[in-house]
Amino acid sequence: MPRLSPRNAGAEQGSALVAAILAMLLLSVFALSVSVLADIEARLGLNQKATQQAVSLAEAGLEHGRNIVRDAATALDFNAYIGDATARRLGLPGSGITLGPGKYWVRVDNDCAAPGGFAGTPPFVPAVVEDSGGGACSDADDNNETVVMTAWSEVTDGAGRVVGRARLRAHYTIGNPWKHSCYDQDGQLCIDDAVGGCNNNPCIDPSDPRHPNGPAKGDLPIPSDIRCGLQSLGGQIPNADVPTDVQARMTGAAPCVIYPYYQWAVRQPAPFRRVCPRIEATGYGTDACDATTNIGTLAWDSTNGTCITTPQKCHGMAFFGPGDTVTSLATGADVDVGTNNNDDIGCAGSQNDGAAGRSCYDGASPDSSVVVYAMGKIRLDNNVEINGTVVVHGNGIAGGGGNKDFGLTGTNRVTTRPCNTPVGGTPLAGTASPYCGYPLAILAYNPNEAAPTSASGQTIQLDLSNSTSLVSGLIYTGGTADFSPLTVDGGLIGWDVNITNTSSRITYNPTYGNAAPPPAFSTPTDGAGVLLFPATWVHCTYYANETGGPTPCS
Secondary structure, eight states: OOOOOHHHHHHHHHHHHHHHHHHHHHHHHHHHHHHHHHHHHHHHHHHHHHHHHHHHHHHHHHHHHHHHTTTHHHHTSOHHHHSSHHHHTTTOOTTOEEETTEEEEEEEEEOOSSOTTOOSSSOSSOGGGSOOTTSSOOTTOOSSSEEEEEEEEEEEOTTSOEEEEEEEEEEEEEOOTTSSSEEESSSSOHHHHSOTTTTTSTTEESOOTTSTTSOEEOOOOOBSOEEESBGGGTOSBOGGGSOHHHHTTOOSSOOEEETTHHHHHHTSOBTTBOOOEEEETTEEEEEOOBTTTBOOBOOOOTTOHHHHHOGGGGOTTEEOOOTTSHHHHHHOEEEEESSSTTSSBSOBSOBSSSOTTSTTBOTTSOOOOEEEEESEEEEEOTTEEEEEEEEEOOOSOOSSGGGOSEEEOSSEEEEOOOOOSOTTSSOOTTOOTTOSOTTEEEEEOOTTSOOOOSSOOOSOEEEEOOTTEEEEEEEEEEEEEEESSOEEEEEEEEEEEEEOOTTOEEEEOHHHHHHOSOTTBOOOOOSOSEEEOGGGOEEOSSOOOOTTOOOOOO
16 A cells, blocks of 8 residues: 655645635634624614514504594584694603603694695695685694694613604594494494495495494484473473464474474475465364465464464475374374475475576575475475475384385485575574574484484484485484485484495585584584594604604605
8 A cells, every 4th residue: 555755644734724724714704694694683673673662652642642632522623732833732741751662752733735834745634635624724723623643752772872763643533423424323333234245345435434434333412402392381492483373283292393493494485385284183274375376385473464364374394294183293294395286395495506407406596505394204206306404203103114204206306505594585583593404414303202222213214215316415313214225425324324235325525524513413422532544644754853843754
């Protein structure tokens, strides 16, 4: 066997040493890389933790701000919190609120596209949704019950160094039963009653219960001014507000009416009324109207000669039941609104904002906002409109079929409008402002029954099922309302609201919701008071301290 020379042996030993050194160097580099990566991961983890802590702190700031402004739900606006620069900082100290690993701040501003001192893009809120209030947006005047809240936060480490920051922004609004696409008291959302496919499609908009204006449930607001019986007999309804033929059929305790809606109706002339019978002990007596030559009723006025001799000619837009009993007087009317001679009334009020060929058009008069008051049932037939508010007592009998208290057939509309000077050019004599029921389009409530509770509603039932009808405004019922189908531009509120046809289109309109509550109504909050618009929640890309005023947020 050949032996290696000393020279070759030394060469091999040198190569092994170099290889060992290289291996050790590679291992050292690898170890160092692992150490550096571990440190980076640790730092990233700490940064991620600090960022999440900052976001959580800012969210706490938003919730703190919401809690501070909660009384806006009672005042029905945020003016107490946006009145000046100091108020907008919500009374928080300039040093912030300490919580856990850091601090947060929060402020509130009106939802204007460009608040005072604001510069840059994007705008504070999109111009198309800012609070214009019919004019320029004001930093200090809330007209749409909506504000923008901004919270920002800083997280510090043990040495007091800032290691995390966040800025959040979201819109908040005042929640109440009047500001939902549909609202029920019976404990079940209207979308739960819907047929398959209606939930979360354009049938109801918004349809998500998490949306502040989406379906909701809770206690109903109740008419706050119900008066019963004739005043001269110990009751509450002034004799001056009751035609004399009706007075003769009343007692000191009954019937009951929703005041002042009844007062506005009876003192509102009805020029297209065709049936106006005298109220007598035997039911309905002599009809003072003639369907072709003597149509129309006057507003009730106890000093008017016609009203003295033929009081039934002065029932205005109030439809009484027959006078054989007090109960039938309160709930026995059966009113047809249509164009035939045997219908009780034609157009109720007029409109000039539509085409000349549309029903009840009057280009020479302002849009009407009347009250039609039916002490019983009512049905709208083809080619007619009610321009204002229709009030329905119902017939006091539960069930469907002939006992449905409101019906629609043909092409017709109910459109509520802001109150204006009534027909005749002067305010309704002897009545209180605002003279109409805006923003209610339909008020279905029987003041002669017990108020609805979570356990039971009133007997009144609305059959709102007609694809060629349109209701613009809020619909309220103390009983049940069935929609199959109908187009509503406004909102629904009732003891039990049933959307049972996917062809229905129920769209919440904030114009009406923000105008609520209607006259003479209580307005309980729906348990939430001031509500977050989830879709408006934004985590701003850049941090900013907004103590001095809002800045752009991308």
